Amino acid sequence: MKVKTDIRLGDCREVLKTLPDNVVDLIFTSPPYTDQRKNTYGGIHPDKYVEWFLPVSTELLRVLKPTGTFVLNIKEKVVEGERSTYVLELILEMKKQGWLWTEEFIWYKKNCYPGKWPNRFRDSWERLLQFNKGKKFNMYQEEVMVPMGDWAKSRLKKLSDTDKKRDESKVGSGFGKNISNWLNRDRVYPTNVLCLATECNNKNHSAAFPEGLPEWFLKLFTQSGDTVLDPFMGSGTTNFVAQRMNRNSIGIEILPEYYNMVKAELEPVKLVLFE
Amino acid sequence: MKVKTDIRLGDCREVLKTLPDNVVDLIFTSPPYTDQRKNTYGGIHPDKYVEWFLPVSTELLRVLKPTGTFVLNIKEKVVEGERSTYVLELILEMKKQGWLWTEEFIWYKKNCYPGKWPNRFRDSWERLLQFNKGKKFNMYQEEVMVPMGDWAKSRLKKLSDTDKKRDESKVGSGFGKNISNWLNRDRVYPTNVLCLATECNNKNHSAAFPEGLPEWFLKLFTQSGDTVLDPFMGSGTTNFVAQRMNRNSIGIEILPEYYNMVKAELEPVKLVLFE
DNA sequence: GTTCCGCATGAATCGATAG
DNA sequence: ACTATCGATTCATGCGGAA
Numbered sequence: 001m002k003v004k005t006d007i008r009l010g011d012c013r014e015v016l017k018t019l020p021d022n023v024v025d026l027i028f029t030s031p032p033y034t035d036q037r038k039n040t041y042g043g044i045h046p047d048k049y050v051e052w053f054l055p056v057s058t059e060l061l062r063v064l065k066p067t068g069t070f071v072l073n074i075k076e077k078v079v080e081g082e083r084s085t086y087v088l089e090l091i092l093e094m095k096k097q098g099w100l101w102t103e104e105f106i107w108y109k110k111n112c113y114p115g116k117w118p119n120r121f122r123d124s125w126e127r128l129l130q131f132n133k134g135k136k137f138n139m140y141q142e143e144v145m146v147p148m149g150d151w152a153k154s155r156l157k158k159l160s161d162t163d164k165k166r167d168e169s170k171v172g173s174g175f176g177k178n179i180s181n182w183l184n185r186d187r188v189y190p191t192n193v194l195c196l197a198t199e200c201n202n203k204n205h206s207a208a209f210p211e212g213l214p215e216w217f218l219k220l221f222t223q224s225g226d227t228v229l230d231p232f233m234g235s236g237t238t239n240f241v242a243q244r245m246n247r248n249s250i251g252i253e254i255l256p257e258y259y260n261m262v263k264a265e266l267e268p269v270k271l272v273l274f275e
Numbered sequence: 276m277k278v279k280t281d282i283r284l285g286d287c288r289e290v291l292k293t294l295p296d297n298v299v300d301l302i303f304t305s306p307p308y309t310d311q312r313k314n315t316y317g318g319i320h321p322d323k324y325v326e327w328f329l330p331v332s333t334e335l336l337r338v339l340k341p342t343g344t345f346v347l348n349i350k351e352k353v354v355e356g357e358r359s360t361y362v363l364e365l366i367l368e369m370k371k372q373g374w375l376w377t378e379e380f381i382w383y384k385k386n387c388y389p390g391k392w393p394n395r396f397r398d399s400w401e402r403l404l405q406f407n408k409g410k411k412f413n414m415y416q417e418e419v420m421v422p423m424g425d426w427a428k429s430r431l432k433k434l435s436d437t438d439k440k441r442d443e444s445k446v447g448s449g450f451g452k453n454i455s456n457w458l459n460r461d462r463v464y465p466t467n468v469l470c471l472a473t474e475c476n477n478k479n480h481s482a483a484f485p486e487g488l489p490e491w492f493l494k495l496f497t498q499s500g501d502t503v504l505d506p507f508m509g510s511g512t513t514n515f516v517a518q519r520m521n522r523n524s525i526g527i528e529i530l531p532e533y534y535n536m537v538k539a540e541l542e543p544v545k546l547v548l549f550e
Numbered sequence: 551g552t553t554c555c556g557c558a559t560g561a562a563t564c565g566a567t568a569g
Numbered sequence: 570a571c572t573a574t575c576g577a578t579t580c581a582t583g584c585g586g587a588a
Contacts, residue, residue, distance in 0.1 A: 114579030179546035
C-alpha cells in the first residue's frame with residue numbers, strides 16, 4: 001500500500017483554506033503554547049490566545065469528516081503564580097463554533113521538567129482534548145487494548161516500546177493478524193489516562209511529544225488509508241508516525257527550517273519504497 | 276494534644292454563615308456532582324450547577340484564612356455524549372469572586388470501575404482544583420516527599436537493588452549515619468499527579484474518595500492544630516483523617532442520615548480520649 | 551552481546567537583577 | 570512601577586562508553 005505524505009510550508013490559517021471540505025479523518029496537533037517557542041513562532045500572549053486560535057479551529061471544523069476526530073494537545077501556563085484560563089475559554093468558544101467536546105484525556109508525563117518552587121510542584125500532565133463534529137464518529141477501540149494484570153503494571157514503562165516492536169514485526173513479517181489475535185486474549189480496554197514519557201534526546205531535534213502519543217490516537221481513530229492532519233507540524237512526529245502506520249497525512253508548518261528538515265527526512269523513505 | 280471535631284447538620288449555604296471570617300486553614304471537599312445524590316441537594320442540573328455553587332464559594336472565601344487553601348475535588352459529567360462545561364465555567368466565575376486558581380492536580384484512579392462504551396473509555400481521573408486567596412499561602416512540601424522514582428511502583432526493583440547494596444555496605448562499615456543521608460537524598464518532591472486507588476469500601480457506606488486523598492492535602496497545606504473544613508461532609512472521610520492527624524475540623528452535612536452516622540463514629544474516639 | 555554507570559537535557563517556574 | 574533577561578532548582582530518560 002502506498003500512502004501520501006503531503007507537507008506544506010506556510011501559515012495554517014492560510015493553507016487550510018486550500019483544503020476541500022470533509023476530507024480528514026483525524027486531526028492531531030499540538031499548537032505552540034503561549035509565549036513558548038518565542039524565537040520560532042510569534043509567542044502568543046495568553047490574553048490573545050483564544051482569539052488567535054479560533055480562526056484555525058473554524059477551518060479544522062470544515063476540513064474534518066463528519067465521522068472524524070480532532071485531538072488537541074495543550075496545557076496552560078502559569079502566569080504570576082496562577083494557572084491561565086485560556087484553555088478553558090478556548091473549549092467554551094469552540095463549542096460555540098459547533099464543536100462537541102467529547103472527552104478530555106490526560107497525558108501523564110513521568111519525566112516532566114525538574115524544578116522546585118515554594119508554591120507548586122512539577123507539572124507532569126497535559127491535556128488531550130477530544131473534539132468531534134457529531135455524536136457518531138469512528139473509534140476502533142480494540143486497536144489500543146493493553147495487557148492486563150500485575151504483569152502489565154510492572155512493565156508499564158515498556159508498554160510503548162512493546163507496541164512499537166509489535167508494529168514493526170507486523171509490517172516486517174506479515175504475521176500481524178495472528179499475533180494480534182493471540183495477544184487479544186489477555187488484553188483489556190485502556191482508560192482516559194495515558195502514561196508516556198517524553199522523548200528527550202532521540203535525534204538532533206527534539207519533538208514536542210513522543211511518537212507513542214500520535215500513534216495511540218491514530219490506532220484509535222483511524223484505519224489504514226485514512227487521512228491525518230497536523231496543522232502545526234513542527235518536527236513532523238505526527239506525519240512520520242502516520243507514514244509508518246500506512247495513513248495518508250498532511251502537515252503544515254510555518255517555519256522553513258522545520259519544513260525543510262521534515263522534507264529531507266521524508267525523501268529517503270520514499271526512495272526505499274520505490275526500490 | 277486535643278483536637279476539636281465539629282460536626283454540624285444543615286445546608287452549608289446557611290451553616291457557613293455562622294462561621295467567623297478567616298478561621299480555616301484548609302477546605303477540602305467533594306461536592307455532590309450533578310444529578311448525583313438526588314435526594315440531598317436536589318440533584319443539581321448541569322445548567323444550574325455554577326449558579327448553585329457560587330453562594331457556597333463566596334462563604335468559603337470569607338471563612339478561609341489569607342494563608343489558607345481550598346481544594347475542590349470535582350469531575351464533569353458526560354451528558355448526551357459530551358463532557359459538560361460547568362467545571363470550566365465554575366473556575367472562571369470563582370476567579371471573578373476573587374479566588375486565585377493556583378493549580379490543577381490530577382487524581383489518577385488506577386483501579387476505576389470496569390466498563391466499556393461504544394464511544395469512550397473508562398474515566399480514571401478527577402480534578403483537584405487548588406484555589407487560594409493570595410499568592411502567599413502555607414505549603415509544607417517536605418511532608419509529602421515520595422521515594423525516588425514513580426509514586427508507588429515501577430521503580431521497586433531498582434530501589435530494592437540499591438537498598439541491598441546500601442545495606443551490605445552499612446553492615447560492613449558500620450556507618451549508621453549514612454542511612455539518613457541516603458534517605459533524604461532518595462526522597463523527591465512529588466508532581467501534580469496523584470496516583471491513588473479508590474478504596475473498596477471498608478465500611479457500610481461508600482466514601483467519595485479514599486482517605487489517602489485528604490491525607491495528602493492535609494499534610495501539604497496544614498500543620499498540627501490547624502483547622503480543616505469540609506462543607507459537604509458526606510461520610511466524613513475528611514474529618515476522620517483530620518482527627519487522626521491532629522487537626523481540628525468542621526464538617527457540614529445536610530442529610531441527617533450521614534450526620535448521625537458520622538456523629539456515632541466520632542463518639543467512641545472522644546470516649547477513649549477522656550478515659 | 552549483556553549490564554551498568556555517568557552524563558546531558560527537556561512545551562518549567564520563581565525570584566532577583568537589570569534596563 | 571513595569572517589563573525583560575538570567576541563574577538556580579531538579580529528576581526521569583536514553584544514549585554512549587566501559588566492564
